[in-house]
Amino acid sequence: MRRPCKTTTRGVVVRWIMSEIAPIDQLPGGLESGLEAVLMVADIPVSSARLAEIFEVPTARVAAALETLATEYDSKDRPRGFELRRVASGWRFYSRADYADFVSSYVLDGQTARLSQAALETLAVIAYRQPVSRGRISAIRGVNVDSVVRTLLTRGLITEYPEVGDGGATLYQTTEYFLERLGLGSLDELPALSPYLPGVADLESLDSATYDD
Amino acid sequence: MRRPCKTTTRGVVVRWIMSEIAPIDQLPGGLESGLEAVLMVADIPVSSARLAEIFEVPTARVAAALETLATEYDSKDRPRGFELRRVASGWRFYSRADYADFVSSYVLDGQTARLSQAALETLAVIAYRQPVSRGRISAIRGVNVDSVVRTLLTRGLITEYPEVGDGGATLYQTTEYFLERLGLGSLDELPALSPYLPGVADLESLDSATYDD
């Protein structure tokens, strides 16, 4: 796989065209393992174009490697418990449908129909401070909120905001479903915070989104 | 692996005792693929005991299958982009550290944010002396620790202990996330403190003798 790297300008061009000695090729496992690493932690499907950028290789090479991986996981001899599927926006790891019964029993085990106090508080903060990042919610609540934010996402009460915040942080907002469940027509119908804050002098500043963390 | 399933009562009993023909064994890929499927949707470490319940097989068999998978992923020939690791109270998929550069260019989550020396020292005191009050930590470190404790709380590495200490002081303890984030199976895996340290009992009295007035 590794070839001597030419240092001439033409050599560099060749490197990119040939795409044989990208940084990922220096690592054991090469591009395929690299793709597995990124996709293993990706929550949403990742396009082959984006993966090509990350690994500095041509999109076609990424696409081919993804197909190879997907086929390998589907092997008749030993189908993996996961599959790599291509959906509209890109590639993502899913659990294999054959094992859905077991996955379901894991998912349902210990589930309740109620949100925990921590989840409700987090939802309240998001409702009044949206769009807001997880870091900001953590700062406001003084605890790590990663897992409750995931629960709220899974439950469809919040969703990712289309734009990213400072430093590329994902922002969250409440959903239509959230309004429905609360019996509200729109976010404007959320009660003002002021009456719930006796003793706080500057209520206006609290209601407007100026919380400093 | 597959055996003809007897339908007599005795056959069912045998099936459970032998633990060879649990439902998962009827599927291609068997227990190993089943474990992969469940762990693929898990967002927290899953214990082998819980997996054993889901697949209706003995815990020892699950533990062995998990070890087999972990070893397979680590194969020298073709290390996978992911690893299966035992942390905190269970098993979980991680991206392999070798590909950290590529993964972190995709993931932006503060995972890599460093902890200051002050935060690490405070965390160490809490890890070894939990549950412990801020006053005790300050006494041990010789400086005020309020802001560092807040940082550790927000990061989810520590949490408040359910009961208060002497004089109503809030006590702190490390979290499951602390173990996960440090890749530890349990607190027992923390190395012993310096062998030159006086006995713990002596230190308790030392801390309180000087500062708890």
Add this chain to the structure above:
Amino acid sequence: MSATLSEEAATDSTTPAGAEQESAGGFRLALQNFNGPFDVLLHLITKRELDITEVALAEVTDEFIAYLRELQATSAAEGSDGMKVLDETTEFLVVASTLLDLKAARLLPRGEMADEEDFELLEARDLLFARLLQYKAFKQAAEFLGERYGIEGARHPREVSLEPQFAALLPELVFSIGPDALAAMAAKALAPKPEPETEVGIGHLHGANVTIAEEADAITALLEARGTLAFTELVADADAQLVVVVRFLALLEMFRQRAISFAQEDPLGPLLISLVQESSFDAQAVQDDYEGSGGEVDHE
């Protein structure tokens, strides 16, 4: 408990980055790089590569003074102004004041615990070294945690949201709260939180309303009124041992800020204290130093 932290590695790690140039022979302490007074003390002691259980404070002090003499001779030979000597002296005094802080803990009224025998047992030096030993152990532990934290940061756990077909299996949420309850919850979470009571360990120093700032003011007033005074004269009006202790700490602070000068005319003679005329001593800043964050800097 599976392993024991490496003593060697940990000893190295206790040398803060700012102290690297010490191999050139200095005793310099870049205080801003240290993590509180214990850090400085620990550094002083590890620098000498001695088992800290066997080191008496007097030895560290003697060595420091010997070093200062050498430095003084060098700067005289080089014709420099001696500022370096002053800097290092004042820095050492901060360390010395910490030692005194610990000694002070012993001198202060302790209510029903004030048993003479207890005090003898809690001999200040032993106490200090035991505390340092403990601090050192935790520094080693912190290094272990730091390494793990760094290594593990290169791995990312899979924590993705549930695939839709499984999310659909979850029991329909029972929403037990309405908009008002949600607003109340948000208000509570967003309300400014009172700062937690500071629990600084040196609180006992001014438990009886004796503050370093006030005593510094008292000293300044005395010196302005009467010129150069001996320490005994400065504390002649003290009605409690606590005042004597705090006034002494105030002197160290004032010296650190170059607000006063010391003179000792004969060996073991009285220590004479006088105001440095052009100084601008900020008593309140001293108080802040003692009550505030104690040098804790959290860079996150």
